Amino acid sequence: MARSARAREEIRRFLDIGAVQVAELDLDGDAAVLRPGPGSPPVTHGEVFVLVRRGGRPVGTLLGRVPRGADPRAVLAERARGADPRAVLAERARGADPRAVLAERARAECGPAVFGDPGAAPFTSVVVATRERAGQLTRALDSLLAQDHPRFEIVVVDNAPLTSETRELIERKYAERVRYVCEPVPGLAGAHNTGLDAVRGEVVAFTDDDVVADPRWLTELSAPFAADAGLGCSTGLILPARLTTPAQVLLESHGGFAKGFTPRTYDPARPPDDEPLFPFTAGRFGSGANMAFRTAVLRSVGGFDPATGAGTAARGGDDLYGFVRVLAQGHRLRYTPYALVWHHHRETWRDLETQAYGYGAGLTAYLTAVLVNRPALLPAFLARLPRGIAHARTLTAVRETEGGGTPGDHDMRTHPWPRRLSRLQRRGMLYGPVGYLKARRALRATARGAR
Incomplete structure (x- = not known):
């Protein structure tokens, strides 16, 4: 009876979660430019989840409230410039609803950013695995074709298609700019391996069909390989494209996919002191919607285990497996928050249930895969x-x-x-x-x- 009452209360709280606007705020000296997030309407009054940039590069996020009748740009710029992590901790201590927890993102402080020389971006291949989601794929491909990277190719892997919709989309709209490959056996890792076999780039990047890539995503994600010959993998920042449903807000307020705004290199020769489980806590390094590998390195470790990932009985873990295999071979992994994609989170409570179960299954499935294969x-x-x-x-x-x-x-x-x-x-x-x-x-x- 008590469990039933708790379940009803959880559902009530879930349904009470309201939508949050998504926006970008670029600070440059005294100037500030406010833009809606990808696919979002112009910012009005109410709560706004804001990506803060300096000189175009992401430096932090915050949650701000715009009063009715106020200028959103002025309110949010003042909030960004005055962001104080101690105030964020105070908000946590008072106890906030899931939307307010998003203010924790201000921990990055939105202060002046210090950037190193990212190096010259190498020829890079982008692999997008998809299955019967032509509408979402179109949005993703349009953003990928708008990249500022000097030399890249795009390969779409149609995984166990039920119809010819994806192939027809590529032939009709993207024929000379995107290559189409079909992988008949279902499974995300297998689809990624098919893409890996098809690519020609020195670096191979992977993303999903439900993202919108920032124009500098591919440049920022691939450039570290030119600067570090021992680098085997890089990962980047994932932020929510929309926060319109309770499920999307709840997921983001409980972590989402973001890994922070501090660049970090993981080196197996010097295990990090704050990661006692290294390298087995692979979820700390990044996610499959925003990752890249030196092509020769990924091929040398055998690619991804095709018995992992969405579309298989394992339910997930393909990206984590790839990270650990590369690190286990002695290659470094670089996380960079400047390589940004906007992800369309799942929309319903049932989606969250599926996702929670899949996360758990993928975690232990990838560990099993690592131990079976290594x-x-x-x-x-x-x-x-x-x-x-x-x-x-x-x-x-x-x-x-x-x-x-x-x-x-x-x-x-x-x-x-x-x-x-x-x-x-x-x-x-x-x-x-x-x-x-x-x-x-x-x-x-x-x-x-x-x-």
């Missing part, structure tokens, strides 16, 4: 297992009081969920190894049938 890593994994269990509990922590707990700070690993989502994530963790083994069996059966 058994030499087992001793290192077992040595980290006790802290890994504590880490898993932290990942699925539940807020004990309204608005309390640890919100989705960019530099935190704890992303609390409502109890229902927390339970689903833990169930997914238990299922992940089973799902991975099921996916391997299914691939073997498919291979036998193809002979």
Whole structure:
């Protein structure tokens, strides 16, 4: 009875979450330019989730409220220039609803940014795997074709298509600018491997069909490879394209996909002191919607495990597997917040349930994949297992009081969920190894049938 009452209360709170506008604010000295987020209407009164830029580069985010009748640009510029992380911590201590937790993003301080020389961007291939989502794909491709990168190609991998819609879209609208490849076996990792086989670039970048890429995304994501010969992988910043439904706001307020505004290099030769589980906490490094690899390195480690990822029984973990395999080979990984994509988060509570379960399953599925394919890593994994269990509990922590707990700070690993989502994530963790083994069996059966 108590659990039922808690569930009803969680649903009530979820339904009470209101929409938040998304905008960009570019600060340049005393000037400020305010633009709506990609696909968003002009900013009006109400709550606004703001990406703050300096000189065009992302430096932080904040949540601001524009009073009715006020000038949104003036209000949000003043808020950005006066952002104080201590005030953000005070907001957390008072207990805010999920929308207010987005203010935690101001931890980046929106202050002056210091940039190094990113180097010259190498010839880069972009792989987009898709399945029966031509409308979203069009939006993504339009943003990719607007990149300022000097030399790149785009490869679309149509994964286990049910119709010819995607192929016809490419032929009709993008014939000479985008290459079309079909991968008949379902699974995101397999689709990415098909793309990897097809590309010609020195660097291969991967993104999803539900993103809008910032015009400098590809340049910022690929340039670090020119500056560091030992770099095997780079990842970038992912922010919400829209916050119009309770599910989208809830997801972003509990962490979303962002990894902060501080560039960071992960080097297996010098394991980070603040990452005792390194490299097995691969989710800390980035996400599959915004990642790139040195093509030769990714090919040398065998690409992604096709028994992982969406579309397989494993449900996820393909990107995490790729990160760990590259690091395990001694290559460095670079996170850069200046490589930005805007992601269209899932829209419903049911979507969040599916996502929570998939996150849990993907986490343990990728760990299973790593150990199956690289058994030499087992001793290192077992040595980290006790802290890994504590880490898993932290990942699925539940807020004990309204608005309390640890919100989705960019530099935190704890992303609390409502109890229902927390339970689903833990169930997914238990299922992940089973799902991975099921996916391997299914691939073997498919291979036998193809002979």
